[in-house]
Amino acid sequence: MDVLFVFLAGIAAGSSGALLGLGGGIFLVPVLNIAMGLPLAQAVAISLITVIATSNFVSLASAGRRASNVRLAMVLQVVSAVGAIAGTFILAYISARVREQVFGGTALLVAAVMLSRINQRNVLEGPVEDVGVLGGWIKDPDTDQLVAYRVRRVSLALGVAGGAGVVSTLAGIGGGVLVVPALNSWCGVPMRVAAATSAVILGVTAIPGIVVHFADGHLTNPPLAAAAVLGVLVGSPTGFWVGSRVRVRSLKILMAVVLLIVAAEYLFFR
């Protein structure tokens, strides 16, 4: 029964992860920890594994490969990897409650920023030849045209990626909940590109946390991890299918609502 429940939770996490460019961990950790009563460390370890599963699905799916900006992902991955490794050291010095509060506050801030920039479009109007070193082109689903975008505030993106790496290890999430809004709201990256690129970054970012939890003996029930991963792999195609057919503005609103719910949970209900 536990295995079935975790499998279904994995489906939900995979769908939401692929749809929003998140790893799904922000849904899975509370389900495993609160609903199933798993120790938080074990829930975090399983969640990080499913983050990699979601990342793999996006990076291997043709739609994900088309949408993701691999060069931007590679640059941000360096910093997020440093952040994730730093997180493994911080883990030993702060309480679980502090980790939750930091994450809840960050999610609240990002939700506010997303809602304040809900109508912003990050595509460049008119014919564009130079999109910069990290920019690119993508088919805009709203107009069905190939449009260009240029990445702005790269330093800010790097800072957020580093912070996302730390958060990933501490809270058992991929960090996409921070990276996607930052790339979209502050760095000029279209939502779909931000989501796909973030998913590529998440996979590597989750590895240091998984290694630490494995070394500390938190992966005591590998079949549960397998059930969660299989659920994610079933749910991810659904999320991607929906995401390719939903308007950009709707994705932003959905993202903001998810962030507000997550923030409330971690700040007031833990």
Added chain:
Amino acid sequence: MAISATLALGLVLSLLPSVPAALVGIRLVWLGLAMLVAVPLINVVDVLIIEWRLKEWPFAGAALGVLLLMAYAIVGKLMR
């Protein structure tokens, strides 16, 4: 596909009442999880090779940096 099949088979076997089958299932699950974790690293190697061939040294360097950091994270923590 291979990862999903390995995990699914391992999961099913691990739930069987037969102890030998369950042990085989657990081992298959661990193998599948290891394969899963290896995929992002293989993707980074792929990017490194592509950017190296294109002589795009900054991006090749970024990919190499990611691999070195992951090597530190994995080897360093497991050897602790």
